[in-house]
Amino acid sequence: MIKPLLRLLVAVHDVTPAHARRLEVLYHLLDELGVRRYALLVVPNWHGSWPLVEYPDFVAQLRERAANGVEILLHGWRHDEVGLPRSLAHRLRTFGRTDREGEFASLTPVEAAARIARGLAALRGAGLEPLGFVPPAWLAGPTLPRVVREEGLTFTEDAHAVVALNGQGQRIAAPATCWSTRRSWRAAGSVVVASLRLRLERARPLVRVALHPPDADVPAVLASCRRTLVALLERRRLTTYRELLLEERSRVAAR
Numbered sequence: 001m002i003k004p005l006l007r008l009l010v011a012v013h014d015v016t017p018a019h020a021r022r023l024e025v026l027y028h029l030l031d032e033l034g035v036r037r038y039a040l041l042v043v044p045n046w047h048g049s050w051p052l053v054e055y056p057d058f059v060a061q062l063r064e065r066a067a068n069g070v071e072i073l074l075h076g077w078r079h080d081e082v083g084l085p086r087s088l089a090h091r092l093r094t095f096g097r098t099d100r101e102g103e104f105a106s107l108t109p110v111e112a113a114a115r116i117a118r119g120l121a122a123l124r125g126a127g128l129e130p131l132g133f134v135p136p137a138w139l140a141g142p143t144l145p146r147v148v149r150e151e152g153l154t155f156t157e158d159a160h161a162v163v164a165l166n167g168q169g170q171r172i173a174a175p176a177t178c179w180s181t182r183r184s185w186r187a188a189g190s191v192v193v194a195s196l197r198l199r200l201e202r203a204r205p206l207v208r209v210a211l212h213p214p215d216a217d218v219p220a221v222l223a224s225c226r227r228t229l230v231a232l233l234e235r236r237r238l239t240t241y242r243e244l245l246l247e248e249r250s251r252v253a254a255r
């Protein structure tokens with residue numbers, strides 16, 4: 001039997017000048033481990049106070065990384081929920097998943113489309129061409145894939161899968177490991193979960209690792225990020241969203 005190819009997709013979430021110092025720590029970790037292919041999930045106006053256009057040096061660095069093969073994804077408009085109504089349904093949907101950082105969790109399709117269009121314009125204005133859209137905290141309504149496709153992007157994703165939008169919205173299963181740093185007990189829990197997942201997901205064809213800037217602030221979490229990546233890189237080949245989508249397209253065409 002041919003052994004299935006095991007792959008790893010690495011992404012850095014919440015890329016914004018607000019987190020510039022923490023991002024440097026994460027980039028350094030990736031460089032040190034030889035991870036050159038990864039995705040950056042860029043937020044055009046973090047919390048409404050960090051518009052990319054005011055940080056030309058930060059943006060120039062993103063363009064340089066993109067020119068060296070790093071993929072750019074759009075990750076919300078402002079990322080948080082400020083200014084949005086928080087209905088009971090919304091609170092239930094986001095409970096325990098995010099601390100009011102689910103910008104897209106309860107938007108109507110029209111509102112979601114408007115924010116994505118605005119975000120795309122901001123990134124393109126900065127010389128960045130995003131491939132896909134990832135909603136903050138991976139939270140969005142069921143119409144999001146259609147909205148993202150209509151905005152001309154090729155994929156979106158949730159916590160369980162990457163959703164290719166060039167065909168019928170094929171789901172490419174890919175569990176995502178990420179760490180929590182909001183409370184110390186959560187941080188400790190996420191370190192334990194990350195090491196369990198290494199074993200549980202050993203045979204999964206594709207796994208994702210999602211790094212967040214606050215991971216850089218908690219030594220135990222940063223050490224766990226490093227251990228997890230080292231262990232995954234021993235057995236898995238790094239892939240990119242572009243590569244995954246191409247493979248998915250040829251797989252669908254061959255059917």
Ligand SMILES: [Zn+2]
Pocket residue numbers: 013014075079136137
């Ligand atoms: Zn995020």
